[in-house]
Amino acid sequence: xxxxxxxxxxxxxxxxxxxxxxxxxxxxxxxxxxxxxxxxxxxxxxxxxxxxxxxxxxxxxxxxxxxxxxxxxxxxxxxxxxxxxxxxxxxxxxxxxxxxxxxxxxxxxxxxxxxxxxxxxxxxxxxxxxxxxxxxxxxxxxxxxxxxxxxxxxxxxxxxxxxxxxxxxxxxxxxxxxxxxxxxxxxxxxxxxxxxx
Amino acid sequence: xxxxxxxxxxxxxxxxxxxxxxxxxxxxxxxxxxxxxxxxxxxxxxxxxxxxxxxxxxxxxxxxxxxxxxxxxxxxxxxxxxxxxxxxxxxxxxxxxxxxxxxxxxxxxxxxxxxxxxxxxxxxxxxxxxxxxxxxxxxxxxxxxxxxxxxxxxxxxxxxxxxxxxxxxxxxxxxxxxxxxxxxxxxxxxxxxxxxx
Numbered sequence: 432x433x434x435x436x437x438x439x440x441x442x443x444x445x446x447x448x449x450x451x452x453x454x455x456x457x458x459x460x461x462x463x464x465x466x467x468x469x470x471x472x473x474x475x476x477x478x479x480x481x482x483x484x485x486x487x488x489x490x491x492x493x494x495x496x497x498x499x500x501x502x503x504x505x506x507x508x509x510x511x512x513x514x515x516x517x518x519x520x521x522x523x524x525x526x527x528x529x530x531x532x533x534x535x536x537x538x539x540x541x542x543x544x545x546x547x548x549x550x551x552x553x554x555x556x557x558x559x560x561x562x563x564x565x566x567x568x569x570x571x572x573x574x575x576x577x578x579x580x581x582x583x584x585x586x587x588x589x590x591x592x593x594x595x596x597x598x599x600x601x602x603x604x605x606x607x608x609x610x611x612x613x614x615x616x617x618x619x620x621x622x623x624x625x626x627x628x
Numbered sequence: 629x630x631x632x633x634x635x636x637x638x639x640x641x642x643x644x645x646x647x648x649x650x651x652x653x654x655x656x657x658x659x660x661x662x663x664x665x666x667x668x669x670x671x672x673x674x675x676x677x678x679x680x681x682x683x684x685x686x687x688x689x690x691x692x693x694x695x696x697x698x699x700x701x702x703x704x705x706x707x708x709x710x711x712x713x714x715x716x717x718x719x720x721x722x723x724x725x726x727x728x729x730x731x732x733x734x735x736x737x738x739x740x741x742x743x744x745x746x747x748x749x750x751x752x753x754x755x756x757x758x759x760x761x762x763x764x765x766x767x768x769x770x771x772x773x774x775x776x777x778x779x780x781x782x783x784x785x786x787x788x789x790x791x792x793x794x795x796x797x798x799x800x801x802x803x804x805x806x807x808x809x810x811x812x813x814x815x816x817x818x819x820x821x822x823x824x825x
Binding site: 452454524528531532534535537538539544547548551578581582584585586587588589590591592593595596597598604607610611614615 | 789790792
């Protein structure tokens, strides 16, 4: 019961973030979005920062769940990661903008930075493990798994800022990752997409 | 005389941005930083948005000036670009954070977006031209110059967001670009840097 309410508040936070952006997010607006009183919100989350930390934790949990690919085949695991990163959610643009605003707050908000570091670690670890397993299984040419992981995740970060700052379709960048994997590993995901010039 | 004052105001804007960040930047704070009255600032720039547009124009001009490399050798031009992007300015972190905040405002501020698109065009064009010239001159292996340009610039964008959100040394990403150029073109800049694991 308690957990359900907390989950509802977190879902309302996500919708309010998309609607108003990070800068104009207030507990009042989250309460309206959740059809609750601000007192009810405060009963579960003392401060807005605490609620936003919970929102980021939930985001990371759900991202990890989407990555929880039981596939033996490391190629399938890499495809699952790219799908999770590039498949649009319900409000892809609004969500990306809000997340970028929160990334921009990291220098002032240690609790955000910790969580973005955790998210980065999750992504890099999935790539590095899949690359290492793929090399062992003879699917990929030899390469430094940590280097490939850092490269792929940095391009994903770049895709995010380009989508927000330049209004570019994030999928335009998926093709760049695919061609990099082809070049580096001699293998690319089947679901190739076109570069938008 | 007029131009000098405008230049002073723009330099003060840059310092105020580093000191207070974008969200807390006010005309009053810019005036204090410039040791002028707000009336004097408003005489040159009607609105804060107009002043920030001028600040971004100046930033792009100075960046282009740093890239104005007369070198015939396209390898030297690529090195000049990487130096311009990765060599720390006076307040590298504060400056990066402020610039990232402004990138995050692009969806709400068309005049910012235009300028970030122009900056992106400048960077991509320098890389694409150097790659194309280098292939013609036999320095580089064959590749699609626009694809290489997009790849390099997306990693630069990723380095920026990683520096701000994760507190990572942007130079850690320079090595990723160098190893990508080696892989793609069979050539990498001499000034190799180490990946920070």
